[in-house]
Amino acid sequence: MSYTLGQLCDHVGGVLHGDGAKVIDRLATVKRAKSNELTFIANPKYVAALDTTEAGAVLVKNQSQANKVSNAIIVANPYLAFAKLTSLFNTSISLWTGIHVSAIVSENARLGENTIIGPNVVIENDVVLEDNVEISAGCVLGAHVSIGRNTKLKANVTIYHDVSIGEDCLIHSGAVIGADGFGFAQSPEAGGWQKIHQLGSVEIGNRVEVGANTTIDRGAIEDTRIGNGVIIDNQVQIAHNVEIGDNTAIAGCAAIAGSTIIGKNCTIAGGVGVIGHLNIVDNVHITAMSLVSKSITVPGSYSSGTGLDSTEKWRRSAARLRRIDEMAKTIAQLEKQINKLN
Template sequence: MTHAPTLTLADIARRLDIDFQGDGDTLIRGLATLKEAGPDQIAFLANRAYLKDLAETRAAAVLLHPEHGKNCPVPQLPIDNPYLGYAQLSQMFDPLEASKQTGVHPTAVVGDNVTLGEGVEIQAHAVIDAGVVLGDRVVIGAGSVVGADSILGDDTRLHANVTVYHGVVIGKRAILHSGCVIGADGFGFAHDGARWHKIAQLGGVVLGDDVEVGSCSSIDRGALGDTLIGNDVKIDSQVQIAHNVRIGDHSALAGCVGIAGSTKVGKHCMLGGGVGLSGHLTIADGVQVTGMSLVTNSIHEPGVYSSGTGAMNNTQWRKNAVRFKQLDEIAKRLTRLEKSSRDSA
């Protein structure tokens, strides 16, 4: 069983590099919402919609913006960005961090010429193939597989049942969740008119530092060059990234995004859930595509882009669908009317 650490209020303020109000020796054993927190837990207020819960909170302390401090009935940790502070605070109470161990489990299989950094943990039934390099404090979860000649940077964690194929390079502090597959073959086939012929995928995958990949997501290896994922890219669960895609630093992809081969996504982009990008496109830096949109042409300017229609009453949708089929004929009629109007003028 994993247990989160116990910290004092003063410890937490010091780690966040902020001031605090209250008894610094108060013991804090976890986090909770304003409504549910008890006297040994910290709560946070990052959304004004929850101001109504502040007056009644029983938390040991609250992380909040200084402007809300006068309404706080308990000790407080004032901070300009409470949500960022909450993110940092959550790391302090992560039970996975508290339960880290070192060493190789007896049931794990480690191949020849493997390099293990200091403080590496390889859990039960994991397989590390020949020539792999694991940096310091890397954690390989139970049942995970790391293919030959792959390189994992310091402080990277593979949760249980992650598959990393051969020749994959993963940077520092990456997190790969259960079921994700890094470096499988891209979807490459040639057709001779009767059947498909497989194209060997000879490239690799390179993940930058601080990348996170959600459960059951796939990042395919390149056909010739590498598939490249930049630094601090966050990839949600059930995302498909095809061969030779490039994603710029600090971009984020929500669940069920699909990116076809050789598309380039810029830095600081955000793709909402269910977004699809066709192949061989270029998406500029700073582009946000809203959920369930299909992008079939390159986007060269930053901004927010959308496609598709939102849900509506089925009766109204059926009427609109009929009208959509009539648009071409309506456009032709309008053109004829405009021409007739010009001719008679």
């Protein structure tokens, strides 16, 4: 795939600096880019790399940066412009069209135009696939699943019965959507636990991306709901009856327990744990490895846990942490004695 610098400039609505006929074959990092490749400078600490880069062209933020190289595209947000250009160089295209001979598709399924169904796919009764849906090899769609137009499922995705997925979504390999939530009642008669059958489903909005091996459980009675524009990384666990607001981003290995409601435009970093039955308002940002144990009612950034240190220092800090309650009592006693002296 090759484009002229002028074409790329038009695509991102930038200002051209240099040769608009320059041919660009690939995108690359600023350190490794060659003369046929385009890179970008988004972080100010990498501006110095413009003096040594071999890139054929660079996405930059201002004219002073552009003056350091022969060819550039000036844009307000180089990282966003780079993101837009990646779609032009994307090589993940389908290797087949239509319905593969090995696929099993129910006679009751309703398929839209330009549907692609790959090898060994199973589509059960009353599934509805809108136009331009792509179901890659090995996927299983349970009964009454509905998928909106232009949505793509990568290989080996499993969608349980009654799940609804909107338009322009991307579900990566190994994701499981609509499995039972973790619902059990203690019961001596049942030998310890009585299963609570999960009678709800999962409702996913438009423009949602779900990462590889992520699981989204169905609701116990009402549905688990994922809003429009939500992005979810790999290996995330979303439990039954969770609700996630529009445009929220959740990074890898986060886990959200049942019936928690997360607002719009939130970011949840990697390894975060959120306990159940909480409410988190819009525009909350939770840093990596935090444990959210109570509702958050005010927008802002939140953190918990302890930072990394050498093992020796960490052990000393941990030992002191265990003594905090004792130390607090001692300080309170000393304060009382000082108050008596005054």
